Amino acid sequence: xxxxxxxxxxxxxxxxxxxxxxxxxxxxxxxxxxxxxxxxxxxxxxxxxxxxxxxxxxxxxxxxxxxxxxxxxxxxxxxxxxxxxxxxxxxxxxxxxxxxxxxxxxxxxxxxxxxxxxxxxxxxxxxxxxxxxxxxxxxxxxxxxxxxxxxxxxxxxxxxxxxxxxxxxxxxxxxxxxxxxxxxxxxxxxxxxxxxxxxxxxxxxxxxxxxxxxxxxxxxxxxxxxxxxxxxxxxxxxxxxxxxxxxxxxxxxxxxx
Amino acid sequence: xxxxxxxxxxxxxxxxxxxxxxxxxxxxxxxxxxxxxxxxxxxxxxxxxxxxxxxxxxxxxxxxxxxxxxxxxxxxxxxxxxxxxxxxxxxxxxxxxxxxxxxxxxxxxxxxxxxxxxxxxxxxxxxxxxxxxxxxxxxxxxxxxxxxxxxxxxxxxxxxxxxxxxxxxxxxxxxxxxxxxxxxxxxxxxxxxxxxxxxxxxxxxxxxxxxxxxxxxxxxxxxxxxxxxxxxxxxxxxxxxxxxxxxxxxxxxxxxxxxxxxxxxxxxxxxxxxxxxxxxxxxxxxxxxxxxxxxxxxxxxxxxxxxxxxxxxxxxxxxxxxxxxxxxxxxxxxxxxxxxxxxxxxxxxxxxxxxxxxxxxxxxxxxxxxxxxxxxxxxxxxxxxxxxxxxxxxxxxxxxxxxxxxxxxxxxxxxxxxxxxxxxxxxxxxxxx
Numbered sequence: 187x188x189x190x191x192x193x194x195x196x197x198x199x200x201x202x203x204x205x206x207x208x209x210x211x212x213x214x215x216x217x218x219x220x221x222x223x224x225x226x227x228x229x230x231x232x233x234x235x236x237x238x239x240x241x242x243x244x245x246x247x248x249x250x251x252x253x254x255x256x257x258x259x260x261x262x263x264x265x266x267x268x269x270x271x272x273x274x275x276x277x278x279x280x281x282x283x284x285x286x287x288x289x290x291x292x293x294x295x296x297x298x299x300x301x302x303x304x305x306x307x308x309x310x311x312x313x314x315x316x317x318x319x320x321x322x323x324x325x326x327x328x329x330x331x332x333x334x335x336x337x338x339x340x341x342x343x344x345x346x347x348x349x350x351x352x353x354x355x356x357x358x359x360x361x362x363x364x365x366x367x368x369x370x371x372x373x374x375x376x377x378x379x380x381x382x383x384x385x386x387x388x389x390x391x392x393x394x395x396x397x398x399x400x401x402x403x404x405x406x407x408x409x410x411x412x413x414x415x416x417x418x419x420x421x422x423x424x425x426x427x428x429x430x431x432x433x434x435x436x437x438x439x440x441x442x443x
Numbered sequence: 444x445x446x447x448x449x450x451x452x453x454x455x456x457x458x459x460x461x462x463x464x465x466x467x468x469x470x471x472x473x474x475x476x477x478x479x480x481x482x483x484x485x486x487x488x489x490x491x492x493x494x495x496x497x498x499x500x501x502x503x504x505x506x507x508x509x510x511x512x513x514x515x516x517x518x519x520x521x522x523x524x525x526x527x528x529x530x531x532x533x534x535x536x537x538x539x540x541x542x543x544x545x546x547x548x549x550x551x552x553x554x555x556x557x558x559x560x561x562x563x564x565x566x567x568x569x570x571x572x573x574x575x576x577x578x579x580x581x582x583x584x585x586x587x588x589x590x591x592x593x594x595x596x597x598x599x600x601x602x603x604x605x606x607x608x609x610x611x612x613x614x615x616x617x618x619x620x621x622x623x624x625x626x627x628x629x630x631x632x633x634x635x636x637x638x639x640x641x642x643x644x645x646x647x648x649x650x651x652x653x654x655x656x657x658x659x660x661x662x663x664x665x666x667x668x669x670x671x672x673x674x675x676x677x678x679x680x681x682x683x684x685x686x687x688x689x690x691x692x693x694x695x696x697x698x699x700x701x702x703x704x705x706x707x708x709x710x711x712x713x714x715x716x717x718x719x720x721x722x723x724x725x726x727x728x729x730x731x732x733x734x735x736x737x738x739x740x741x742x743x744x745x746x747x748x749x750x751x752x753x754x755x756x757x758x759x760x761x762x763x764x765x766x767x768x769x770x771x772x773x774x775x776x777x778x779x780x781x782x783x784x785x786x787x788x789x790x791x792x793x794x795x796x797x798x799x800x801x802x803x804x805x806x807x808x809x810x811x812x813x814x815x816x817x818x819x820x821x822x823x824x825x826x827x828x829x830x831x832x833x834x835x836x837x838x839x840x841x842x843x844x845x846x847x848x849x850x851x852x853x854x855x856x857x858x859x860x861x862x863x864x865x866x867x868x869x870x871x872x873x874x875x876x
Contacts, residue, residue: 231870238786240868240869240870240873261790261792264785264789264791265788267786268789272787273873275783275873277873279779279782279783279786279873292784293787293788295444296784296787296789341787344787352873
């Protein structure tokens with residue numbers, strides 16, 4: 187499903203080169219629920235942005251569904267994002283001026299579905315998250331947990347095969363977080379591959395596989411058997427990778443000058 | 444998607460009404476000024492003869508002596524006009540000038556009016572495509588055997604006869620009875636190209652009388668009278684035989700061949716006049732100009748007007764620069780939302796289109812408001828400076844031109860802000876929302 191080989195991502199300024207990802211390798215099989223953890227600044231979000239085709243990378247190969255993503259045009263990557271990938275963000279990122287139905291409808295508009303099909307999918311997605319009755323409400327009229335469920339509905343409306351969640355419960359209280367997590371688990375059970383970045387070790391443990399990123403590299407894999415018959419990912423590294431160098435280097439030429 | 448973008452644009456405009464209003468105002472002021480100057484320029488530079496422009500030719504003769512002015516005069520002497528009327532080369536021809544006569548009717552209560560009257564030949568009406576609602580021009584025979592006949596226009600006919608068919612009725616000009624033979628529709632080409640001697644942007648006369656009556660009734664010229672020769676003119680007969688230039692002369696030719704034939708005829712006429720001691724300048728010649736050439740020759744559209752249009756276009760550019768700044772601020776403020784849209788599948792092209800539709804909508808609003816400004820400023824020009832109506836009415840073409848210019852200008856101003864917003868990295872804004 188997702189295959190990253192020797193991916194590097196370097197952010198350059200005049201003085202500093204920051205290696206957000208270095209020789210990053212990861213395989214995610216179809217139907218997996220992978221939790222990504224790691225300290226702040228370790229490269230989790232960069233990994234998620236690259237996985238979601240929101241950012242390019244400096245080196246390496248990235249295959250999504252067998253398609254090589256390297257040097258893909260903006261139109262193509264936008265189409266892949268629209269058709270195959272669903273996003274859930276920590277801050278929900280709903281468009282405040284649009285009501286729930288219109289928010290969920292946005293990706294379907296870009297997909298070119300007709301009005302009837304859009305309506306059907308919006309209805310279905312909002313029913314799935316239990317908010318069909320409030321489709322005319324504005325996001326500001328909902329609680330945080332409800333807004334996140336709308337964001338999930340928006341991600342699901344396009345029936346993606348791949349869901350990327352960046353700390354989806356980060357802004358929610360524990361009860362809301364549990365509800366959202368249960369919803370994600372249900373979605374995963376229905377066959378959607380999920381990669382979730384989280385700081386919450388408890389939530390991470392509920393995923394099938396836990397990946398730890400430290401200083402831009404995959405540090406450890408841990409398999410959790412859910413007993414639900416999912417395929418699960420293969421162990422990619424026998425040992426935790428020990429990071430001994432700083433992932434920020436100074437540009438010596440610039441410094442000297 | 445266009446209607447979706449239109450819906451988003453309308454929501455965005457409603458969301459920031461003050462900023463949107465400022466942008467609409469900025470572009471509308473620029474458009475208003477541009478359309479005002481463009482409107483005046485267009486009305487001044489219009490060729491009112493249309494397809495007949497090449498067939499109608501103004502006749503000029505270098506008849507003045509060698510010490511006189513060094514250019515063709517716009518008008519002829521009476522004796523030259525009289526002689527030229529005898530040519531059988533052109534299809535039609537007419538001599539003419541403007542006079543002023545006191546108008547009375549048979550109604551004893553009618554207060555006499557001093558009216559401007561065009562003294563002309565019967566061909567005038569066909570040559571310049573004057574439409575009639577009642578009757579027609581006087582017969583051709585009247586051009587040689589004078590009769591007291593008159594053609595009036597629709598406005599005067601309404602004033603005098605309540606708009607009824609007045610053919611055969613009598614009106615009095617300088618106390619002489621004239622029989623009405625024709626009533627024209629309201630007709631006033633702009634510019635009034637067949638007589639630019641007293642200004643090309645005035646209304647046409649309401650009354651037309653036969654040129655053949657001039658020597659009988661001794662009509663005085665209300666137009667320009669130019670003379671290069673010191674002559675004693677004590678009576679009308681002396682005026683008719685003088686070298687004073689006061690008659691306009693136009694001819695109609697079928698095609699270029701006939702125009703050349705007529706030019707040859709005029710050349711021979713000049714030579715004949717030289718033989719009898721007139722036209723003693725070495726530059727003596729005849730010149731024919733079609734309507735377009737005539738308008739250019741007489742600089743009906745002054746160069747200043749072109750400069751004014753250029754300056755107003757520059758002002759529009761200044762307005763657009765202001766609009767660009769406002770758009771940039773507005774669009775970049777929306778970057779987080781655009782980040783979300785990009786993340787969930789919008790391509791750069793789609794985001795660009797969305798913003799260009801919004802810019803186009805603002806431009807359209809500016810265009811419509813600009814038309815209102817143009818209408819207001821033309822009305823003010825008309826009332827404050829007493830300009831002719833023909834120059835200050837908003838031409839119908841401007842109803843289309845203004846929104847098109849406004850939308851185009853707005854799209855030009857909006858391109859950079861739209862490019863900026865669609866090229867922002869979505870991932871930067873997703874985390875920060």
